[in-house]
Amino acid sequence: DSGVTQTPKHLITATGQRVTLRCSPRSGDLSVYWYQQSLDQGLQFLIQYYNGEERAKGNILERFSAQQFPDLHSELNLSSLELGDSALYFCASSELGTSGIYSYNEQFFGPGTRLTVL
């Protein structure tokens, strides 16, 4: 158990709908990362928050947004869903927001939310 929790575990919805995925980081971790794992795109970084502020963006669609709240939990909002959005969405957390040449800020992954869009 990594200490990172994600809810719900599974989500089934229809095209055009909007869903919210929730992530609670490990106690004390300030940084949250979101990743998408799909069959065609593999595992891709979406977005990172550090202590409530957006720090880095990857291949995140405009239909997707995220935020990190004062209690440090994070939500990923997916709207106008398409069939191609079906994927496993992972959240990861780390203590700090950065890694340096002489240190690695390990990311701990949650179990993921499996989204199925029908």
Added chain:
Amino acid sequence: GNSVTQMEGPVTLSEEAFLTINCTYTATGYPSLFWYVQYPGEGLQLLLKATKADDKGSNKGFEATYRKETTSFHLEKGSVQVSDSAVYFCALIDLTDSWGKLQFGAGTQVVVTP
């Protein structure tokens, strides 16, 4: 840009066989390299890491050496067990990108049979 390429699976082995999963990378900055493992129904776990050239990462009998000259980070284990069945991801962080997002390879599924 940065990228990670790893061998396609599935790789099917008998218990106690030798495992190698090839991983090569391209990076414009100073990458640190990682192997993550994903067991069925679970999230990713860090298996091992190497932060600079010639470093060897090791954990649970797995090893990988950061080879800058060949831009490779191949994963090896001398004697696999059924419990090693999982998907293995090679990944990098470009340390010139200080926010530390991971870039993953496509993953290699390993199936170990008794």
